[in-house]
Amino acid sequence: MSEFTIQILHTHFDSMLAEHVMAHYFSQVPLNCQAVINRYVRWQDRQSVLLGKMLLLKALRQYMGQAASLETISRTAYGRPFIADCGIDFNISHSGGHVVCAITESGRVGIDIETIRSIELSDFKTFLTSKEWNAICNAEHPGDMFFSCWTKKESVMKADGKGLSIPLHQIVIEENTASVDTSLWFLYEIIIAPHVKCHLASDTACPEIVLKKFDCYQLLEVLK
Numbered sequence: 001m002s003e004f005t006i007q008i009l010h011t012h013f014d015s016m017l018a019e020h021v022m023a024h025y026f027s028q029v030p031l032n033c034q035a036v037i038n039r040y041v042r043w044q045d046r047q048s049v050l051l052g053k054m055l056l057l058k059a060l061r062q063y064m065g066q067a068a069s070l071e072t073i074s075r076t077a078y079g080r081p082f083i084a085d086c087g088i089d090f091n092i093s094h095s096g097g098h099v100v101c102a103i104t105e106s107g108r109v110g111i112d113i114e115t116i117r118s119i120e121l122s123d124f125k126t127f128l129t130s131k132e133w134n135a136i137c138n139a140e141h142p143g144d145m146f147f148s149c150w151t152k153k154e155s156v157m158k159a160d161g162k163g164l165s166i167p168l169h170q171i172v173i174e175e176n177t178a179s180v181d182t183s184l185w186f187l188y189e190i191i192i193a194p195h196v197k198c199h200l201a202s203d204t205a206c207p208e209i210v211l212k213k214f215d216c217y218q219l220l221e222v223l224k
Contacts, residue, residue: 004106004207006200007062008190009055011216013097016043021217025054028220030071048094054219055101056090063088063105080161091158098192099216106204110159111190112151113198121146127153127168147197148189149173155201156185 017025026034033053040046053070060068064086073081082089090103096115103109121142125133132149139145153171156178160166171180178185178201186205190198200209 004104004204006102006104006106006109006202006204006207006209007059008111008200008209008211009059009101009103009214010192010211011051011055011099011214011219012193013047013051013099013216017047017216022047022050024220025050028057028070029053033070044097048097048099051099051216051219052092052094052101055099055214056092056103058214058219059090059101059103060088063103076161078161078163078165080158080163091155093154093158093198096196098196098198100190100192100198102200104202104204104207106202106207108159108161108203110155110157110185110201111198112154112158113190113192113196114147114151114154116143116147116195116197118143119146124150129169129172132173144197148199151197151199152178152187152201155187155199156180159185159201159203 037046037049040049057070072083074084075081087105088103089108090101091110092101093111093113095113098113100111100113102111121136136142136145136149152173153168156171157166160180160183166180171178176187178187185201185203188200188209190200190211192198
């Protein structure tokens with residue numbers, strides 16, 4: 001891999017995992033995280049969050065060895081997860097059974113994935129600049145254009161790490177870059193599946209991006 005590499009781990013599900021697999025995955029998660037996961041009402045959300053943790057754990061073991069643990073994760077004052085003193089940055093997103101985790105030793109990353117679906121676009125107008133709104137309205141497929149713009153903004157917000165304290169309309173998209181205050185972010189579209197939009201934000205220009213897809217049953221090779 002090159003000096004500036006971002007790995008993106010992806011998995012997908014369309015049904016509930018077998019009970020023994022879920023139990024094994026839960027055993028890898030700290031008790032406080034288990035409690036958070038169990039608060040979700042929908043099994044799809046519980047499973048998505050859990051699989052995101054497993055993608056992250058798999059990636060951390062590649063960088064830090066088999067001793068890597070989710071117990072080492074802390075959170076900033078804005079709630080962004082991080083691991084202190086290791087030089088690794090990561091971010092997780094999920095939508096419609098798709099789960100992605102971006103991880104790197106080269107700067108900061110944010111990733112967002114959304115399943116393209118029917119929504120009332122006017123409900124989101126205030127989150128967009130006038131230029132972005134006009135581009136969406138004039139697009140051949142406004143819904144596709146909206147979710148492309150939305151995942152770009154969300155990926156930048158997540159990479160920046162200040163969360164909802166950054167109004168989305170203040171994230172200005174210019175093709176493959178975005179600016180927030182004085183910060184410049186580089187944007188990369190990640191092709192995951194049809195009818196899905198996914199974008200990666202990084203403070204590194206022209207990184208090597210490596211996409212790895214995993215069977216959701218074999219993330220930790222539990223069936224071998």
